Amino acid sequence: MRNKQKFFVCLMVALSSMSIKANSIVDGLGFGMPSYIQQTRSEGSFRIAGNGTAAKICVDPSDWKGVVRAANDLGDDVCKVSGLSAKVISTTSILSSSVIVGTIGKSKLIDRLVSEKKIDVSEIQGKWESFLIQTVDGNLVIAGSDKRGTIYGIYDVSEKIGVSPWYWWADVPVKKSEAIYVKSGRYIQPSPKVKYRGIFINDEEPSFGQWTRAKFGGFNSKMYSHMFELLLRLKANYLWPAMWSSAFNEDDPMNSVVADEYGIVMGTSHHEPMMRAHKEYTRRRKEVGPWDYIVNREGVDRFFQEGLERNKAYDNLITIGMRGDGDVAMGKGSDEENMATLDSVIKGQRELIHKVYGKDPAEVPQTWAIFTEVQRYYDKGFTVPDDVLLMFCDNNWGYIRRIGPAKEKERKGGMGLYYHIDMNGGPWNDRWINTTTIPKLREQFNLAYQTGIDDLWIVNVGDLKPKELPIDFIMRYAWNPDAIPANKVWDYMVNWAAGIFGERYAEEIADIVSKYSKYNLWRKPEVQATTVFSVVNHLEADRVISLWRDVATKAEALRDKIAPEAQDAYYQLVLYPAKASAGVAEIYLAAAKNNLYAEQGRVSANDYAGRVRELFEIDKKLGEYYNTSMANGKWKNMMKDVHLGYVKWSMPKKDSLPNLKEVVPEEFPKMGVAVEGCIKSWPGSDNKAILPTFDWLSNQSYYIDVFNRGNGSFRFKARANKSWVKLSQTKGTVEKDARIQVSIDWGKLPFGESEAMIEIVQKQVTVPVYVHVVKTELPKTQEPYWGNLANAEFSIPANQYNANIAGKNARWIVLPDLGRDEACMGIQPVTAPSAEPRNAPCLEYKVFLPKVGKTTVCLGILPTQDVYPQRGLRIAMGLDNNEPQIIDARKGFVDTFSEYNSKNLAKSKVLKPLPSRNRSIKLIATGQSRRNEVFDNLRWLDVEVEVLEPGMHTLKIFMIDPEIVLEKIVVNPDNKYPSYFGAPSVRHN
Structure with missing residues (x-):
């Protein structure tokens, strides 16, 4: 789903006695204050533990109770890491070779060091929650600007030596080390940006x-x-x-x-x-x-x-x-x-x-x-x-x-x-x-x-x-x-995983937790339904099942490689959320197949019902282990929320399954046929069985399912009336289901539009399946572009542009892993002023449009709220050099910027939103329950453009308001083949 970038897990900075000012305290994970902990001695370093002893920790008994308590936690943490007892001493005297902990103005220890000019606290004194860590005269000083500043300094050391903040709440194991040293230096943590x-x-x-x-x-x-x-x-x-x-x-x-x-x-x-x-x-x-x-x-x-x-x-x-x-x-x-x-x-x-x-x-x-x-x-x-x-x-x-x-x-x-x-x-x-x-x-x-x-x-x-x-x-x-920033999120994920499980499997773990949460955001478990993902169009349900199974399989396989002491943490933070989420998602996907296949009379519908029940039992066992066995029963009852069978916003009384249908097989084997792109089946439907259009540019392959409606098995034959139609099999024996992949031998096909027919035969029963093919001249361009020869639906990921043109005050930037796919495009800075298209940031996409006339373009944006209600939330789109249309995501459409009065929206020309026929991505094959932009985590904005000439065009997307985030563009949305994600993205050249 994403082109992974590899980042350093930790930035190691060589330090002398110079002052280091940290930018943040997302410490121990590669951000902000550099790591000052090492396992070997260096010149001027301070030994917290090693050679059979641990340094004493000195704290003024008159300091804040929370500081004294945290100092004792540090002593315990040193012992957990090194196995050596670090004694905490309540004293106002500075002991040699000790850790000196205290708050400015509250600790005699710290105030003495300040008065003797041993430490300079001018950068933190009087500040909110700031601290200093410094090696001084063979001691280590942790000085805070206030109570929490000191406590944060103490816990900063704890985390860096190997005690995760989640050691108790997620059973994260302590990282053992025989020796702990602090590199010589002076480390200052400024106040937090959020108070x-x-x-x-x-x-x-x-x-x-x-x-x-x-x-x-x-x-x-x-x-x-x-x-x-x-x-x-x-x-x-x-x-x-x-x-x-x-x-x-x-x-x-x-x-x-x-x-x-x-x-x-x-x-x-x-x-x-x-x-x-x-x-x-x-x-x-x-x-x-x-x-x-x-x-x-x-x-x-x-x-x-x-x-x-x-x-x-x-x-x-x-x-x-x-x-x-x-x-x-x-x-x-x-x-x-x-x-x-x-x-x-x-x-x-x-x-x-x-x-x-x-x-x-x-x-x-x-x-x-x-x-x-x-x-x-x-x-x-x-x-x-x-x-x-x-x-x-x-x-x-x-x-x-x-x-x-x-x-x-x-x-x-x-x-x-x-x-x-x-x-x-x-x-x-x-x-x-x-x-x-x-x-x-x-x-x-x-x-x-x-x-x-x-x-x-x-x-x-x-x-x-x-x-x-x-x-x-x-x-x-x-x-x-x-x-x-956005391009450091993957760093955070890898560093989070490394901080808990070590560096060896950090990227694999980061990938698993990134994917399970991303897939959950496609459709959160409580709002799952059997009508979300299309079973028949674009192999959507199959692709989603495959992705979920892949993340669950990876999580399960990695479990055996995780150290025994980290198994409880791994179950809580990685395996359970990944595998349980995958199970719930597949329950609804398998139930969707069961429902459709039962309507078609397939005996295999019962297999999907069985799979749903199997997954339901797995879900129970996963929760039971969490609630009873994990961490020796420490988290008993913590995973009690009902999460299956929602029919309204509130929690059901118990977990339940979606509606399942059982098929009673006919007495003797009986052939049924279904084709990609249609929920009907044959014999039994008055409609013709027609495969989606093939076109030379996209070079698709579509399937025909041959299935059994009865007991036993039957043999079938498949034949095409044109030699350029290729079938993955021309005969076979079917007990439940067989799939024939249909493709085109383009070298045998003349230019223009062609028709063919495939006959599926079982004894005296013949089902004709019709094929429509388009082979016209391909665009003559060296640039990457999007489109097809059939004027059918196609999708463009927002981050796969041909040109990214900066505006006067802002620019489009890639927001990796945001949204449904690999990235979105957002604005930097988000505080930029609203712009007119002539000076706005612009994304350009090369598209091939084979027919003249009106074409619908759907812009998929994040469902950002009405963050600035007096103004709206606007984006503009234009084709080639035509004047861009402005779309207000919250209020409708505005024809052109020249007609838009930003101070008085009522005076502007607001166009009526296009009818729902354009929102194919929001529809599903068998219904529309529980669908809205919040549940879908995407808002679709529809625009009609006039194509004056067939051929290559430039689609332009302009920022008008800076809070907009563009995820996807769908051209020619086709309600004949509705789906949740839209047609898969295929970039040519």
């Missing part, structure tokens, strides 16, 4: 809830301490706790205490204001009264105030605003009435913050979530005080709804993003497995970051497992998005 970076545990029943109750007795501090540690090891700092069946502060009063000690900033979800969990309200609904600020302000305010007073001593980011009871819209009035109520709510909440904290509310961190219906309020002008962080949201399925508005760029409170890699709710559930690709995450979060949404990223991660990979990427990417 608050965290996760939201949500949709946590049945899996996470049953797991934590079985293992820890509930949602308590024993469990959360592991989560806090994971966040800190990932250099994250923020958490929205589980809330479906739990109340963080009440279920275990130590939860908030431990969070604060660890150094985690706590918040509450978008519909849980003022540090109160929703369950806290439902448990005392009668006491508080109605969740209605109009009729029960006194009761609601008292409830809010209690939450603030309980948590004011801790580090919080307070969610303000108010939604309805249970994650629904607030109020039953109009938007204007609800906005007036919301205004009263926020004013009341600010008064309570002033009262409880005893200071200006502007000095207390707050955020307001612009989620679902609240987006309408914001778009209508509703706002909150300037010091409140505005938290924009995605569409629940991973596409952000707004870029950072220009009017908010200087906002004191800043802007943040609430993003889903897990969803329970509309448009549909997306819970069970990881369906989010790293290229998609990079594209969407880059769009957010570059437009100023960089103060908070909170990610709905569901049960946390099995979303380890996207969590890892987002938290690392948040530290410095500039460190991982």
Whole structure:
């Protein structure tokens, strides 16, 4: 699917005593701060462990509790790696040959080194979450600008010596080493580019809830301490706790205490204001009264105030605003009435913050979530005080709804993003497995970051497992998005795999996890259906089955090569998601074949029903192993989500199979015939059996299936009435199915259009199959081009252009592995101003169009949301030197740029979208259930162009708005042969 580029797994930089300033802290994986750990001694290096001893770790007992705790973790980590005990000493004296850990202004150890000018902390002092690592006078110093800065410095060392942040949550084995040295030097980590970076545990029943109750007795501090540690090891700092069946502060009063000690900033979800969990309200609904600020302000305010007073001593980011009871819209009035109520709510909440904290509310961190219906309020002008962080949201399925508005760029409170890699709710559930690709995450979060949404990223991660990979990427990417451009995503994947499983199989593992998540994004498991991929057109279902089987087979084969201590991690992170996802996908594909073949009367339909049931049992066993045996039962119940048999957005009560049909064979063998491109079968259909058109340029091969409708077997013969028709077999015995491949001997064929007939004969039954062939002059060009002689549908991958012409302020760039195929084309920079075609970036594609007249072109773009509603989301297309047509992805069509008034869309000429007959890629052979651009992860824009002369033409695609991402172009979409992906791409010359 992709031309792999090989990148260095780790960039080794020779260091002297010079200062090294890191660009990011996606450390230990080849990005940002260079690795300073080595296994051999060098001049001026510091020995952490070796020669039978480990260095002492010194920490001031008056430093932050979280720092002292992390220092002890470092001691444990050194022991895990080297087998040598690294003693942690609480002291204010600097001991020789020791690791000195501390926070500027909080540690006497660090402050003494500063005062004695042994270390220079000017680059980090007073900064947010920054740290310095330096070898000084035979010691190793880890100094942080603040509590978390120091903790991050400690865990930076831990990861680089061989302890993964996922050592507990994914059972990643520690990398053993007899000796650990830090190269001589001074290493500075600047502050993160995104201030608050965290996760939201949500949709946590049945899996996470049953797991934590079985293992820890509930949602308590024993469990959360592991989560806090994971966040800190990932250099994250923020958490929205589980809330479906739990109340963080009440279920275990130590939860908030431990969070604060660890150094985690706590918040509450978008519909849980003022540090109160929703369950806290439902448990005392009668006491508080109605969740209605109009009729029960006194009761609601008292409830809010209690939450603030309980948590004011801790580090919080307070969610303000108010939604309805249970994650629904607030109020039953109009938007204007609800906005007036919301205004009263926020004013009341600010008064309570002033009262409880005893200071200006502007000095207390707050955020307001612009989620679902609240987006309408914001778009209508509703706002909150300037010091409140505005938290924009995605569409629940991973596409952000707004870029950072220009009017908010200087906002004191800043802007943040609430993003889903897990969803329970509309448009549909997306819970069970990881369906989010790293290229998609990079594209969407880059769009957010570059437009100023960089103060908070909170990610709905569901049960946390099995979303380890996207969590890892987002938290690392948040530290410095500039460190991982689109062409470094593959580096990240390889380095992620190497960091967990070692370098030997890193590329193979990266390929497997990239593919299973990519294929899941074609059609997420919960929205699978038997009507998605075409069984009869372009061999689509067969190709998809083959791809899924290939990734599952590779994952299974690699399992035996993985070290025994890494087997549990491999099952969780690679094998289970790949194999289980492949199984679910094939269940629906095999069921689709069963349904179609049963309609045709094939006895082999029963084999596909059997395959579906076999896969269903495999799925059960895969989950049972995860839930009972893996890691000695550590993750009991964690994989409990129902993921098969969705008929609406919400989770079914149990896994179930799609509808299957059984064929009762006729008493005696009986021939049936089916042809590629048609769901009908013969004898039995009034239509003629016609193969799709063959053309000389494309040189296709099409199939004829000869199948049995009865018991026993039969013999058949096949003969063509023209010598230029080639058949892969002319006779055979059929017990269930036989396939004849039909191709053309072009050397025997005259120019022009020709017809032929193939007869399939069994005793007295003859089925004629008709052949239509086009052989005309081939285009005379040396350039690569697209098209065919039959004026049939053809597809062009966006990244396979003939020319890429930069615009005045932007250019098209390749976004590797994004979308359904090998790459998409996006704009750099995404903050470029909108452009007219004459000065816009342009992609050119050479196409052969054999007929004059109107031709439809479908542009497949990522379903980017209405990120800039006042403007729309526009792209332009033109043929040759004709004036380009502008298409607004959100509003329709605009004829030409000269007629487009960017300040007043209503005055522009908006063309009615073309009828659905053009959207062949969105149709399927046997139905259209569950189809939309969100589920398909693609939006199709249809344009009609006038072809004035047959022959070679230049198709031109212009950027108008910079957020557009182009994935595919389909010319002459043909609803006679509908499919999900469209005709396979074939480039000529």
